[in-house]
Amino acid sequence: MNSEATHVLSRRTADIVKASLGRRHAAERRFRLYGLMSIGAGILMLVILLVSIFGQGYRAFSQTYVGLDVSFDPAVIDPDGGRSPEALASADYGALLKRALGELFPDVTERQDKRALHRLISAGASYAVRDEILAHPELVGHSARIWVAAGADVDLLEKGYFDRSAAEAERRMKDRELAWVDRLKAEGRLERRFNAKFFTAGDSRDPEQAGIGGALMGSFYTVLVTLVLSLPIGVAAAIYLEEFAPRNHWVDFIEVNINNLAAVPSIVFGLLGLAVFINFLGVPRSSPLVGGLVLTLMTLPVIIIAARSALKAVPPSIREAAMGVGASPMQTVFHHVVPLAMPGMLTGAIIGMSRALGESAPLLMIGMVAFIVDIPHGIFDPATVLPVQVYLWADSPERGFVERTSAAILVLLAFLILMNGTAVYLRRRFERRW
Structure with a gap:
């Protein structure tokens, strides 16, 4: 009787242990599943963050440039003819760029249209021309094609940020500006290049000139x-x-x-x-x-x-x-x-x-x-x-x-x-x- 009771008790204990083991194994599997789900959610959020940052940031490593045929008029650059670095550095190169744009688009005569035309190039484009003259003073008195940074709106347009099919009132660039950009592109005067200035320039109020x-x-x-x-x-x-x-x-x-x-x-x-x-x-x-x-x-x-x-x-x-x-x-x-x-x-x-x-x-x-x-x-x-x-x-x-x-x-x-x-x-x- 005692041995039979002991046997029954042992079987009952084994059943309890097996049931307990089953519950513990199920709890362990759930815990592992929760851990994998947490890790997967974290990795997913990280991937979304990195893809979002990369999707918005990789375009900054390229910059749109406009090629202009600039006539380096000695009367504007160096009236005295001394070719001193001080005189070459202080010349009004913005006037030369405006003249080059005016020669490229002679039909633009209204003051408001001229302002819009001048915004096709960056406000800091004159510094690029100045650096070119300081590096090559023999260009004074001659003409050369100079590539300068395009304005922020032109750069964003070329990178696909603007919807050209939208109504004119809903766009930052008007139809006439789009026509000017299309003409520059058709004549081979618009290019996207690696933006080395992003790594060498300091901060600026103009995004196309800003660097780190x-x-x-x-x-x-x-x-x-x-x-x-x-x-x-x-x-x-x-x-x-x-x-x-x-x-x-x-x-x-x-x-x-x-x-x-x-x-x-x-x-x-x-x-x-x-x-x-x-x-x-x-x-x-x-x-x-x-x-x-x-x-x-x-x-x-x-x-x-x-x-x-x-x-x-x-x-x-x-x-x-x-x-x-x-x-x-x-x-x-x-x-x-x-x-x-x-x-x-x-x-x-x-x-x-x-x-x-x-x-x-x-x-x-x-x-x-x-x-x-x-x-x-x-x-x-x-x-x-x-x-x-x-x-x-x-x-x-x-x-x-x-x-x-x-x-x-x-x-x-x-x-x-x-x-x-x-x-x-x-x-x-x-x-x-x-």
Whole structure:
């Protein structure tokens, strides 16, 4: 009787366990399904975002140009005949371009129509003619075909942003302007070329003249200052805290604050930089120097934490072996521990630099949101950075800045992917598994 009861009880227990296992397996399958659905939704949103940005931004890498037969009249360019660079640089090249357009369209006589005709070329086209004359002063007194940037509306028309079939009242370009553009295209005077100026020019009020050259140099100098300051300070602080600092309440207090600073909103560092570096120390506003100082404060906790993690990953046996053969604590750390931890330290530094490159909030607080036309040539010159340039263009009402904004985002993403890819390569290339 007892054995039969035991057998029945065992079967009942087995049935309960099987039912429980079935429910647990079903719950596990549901959990995996939910995880896959979450990952798929995230990837889908990322793909939609990237496709949207690329679809709007890739056109900015090309620019429409108009070819005009310009007569370089000496009476306009150099009345004195001295051919001095100062006289050639100050000539009225806009008048020459207007004359070339007038000769190309002699039937345009009304003042309003002339203004519309002149808008076919960029307002900065005269600078391209000036640069051509300064490079080739022998052209004075002769005629040559000069390719200048087309106006923003012509560029957008050629890139397919305007619907030509729409009613004239609903288009930015009137029928007469479309006819002028068609004539230029029929005569081979309209071409789309690679927009190298987008990477070399500074900011501009005209979208066809705007570029990210100033923002690129500003980002370079800012990140350079950040790297020069944050890397040695962060690594030195991590080595001291991990290898030499005594275990007491003060060190624990510093470690807790370093961990907390890594989670502080970045705009707080901007407020700190505004109060200390600009208002108190008098560092030039809007300069890469003050931007680098602010970003140094922001990236130091990240670098210290990553460097300490890399030092902790070195096995204690390395330290014990070095001490066993007579090495001093300093020699043990700098000759054995730090070289083994350096790949992890560099990885953390690169990740910190990539975060600094993508930051905009703290830099807005210290004035790097200013409209900067000139390319900065040092850490003391006024400058802006790529994320802030994106912010400025995104706030512009001009339709031509939409593609510039997306193109700048693509360039910024390319740099971030490159830096993070470098960090991954360094970690896999030099990391040792214990």
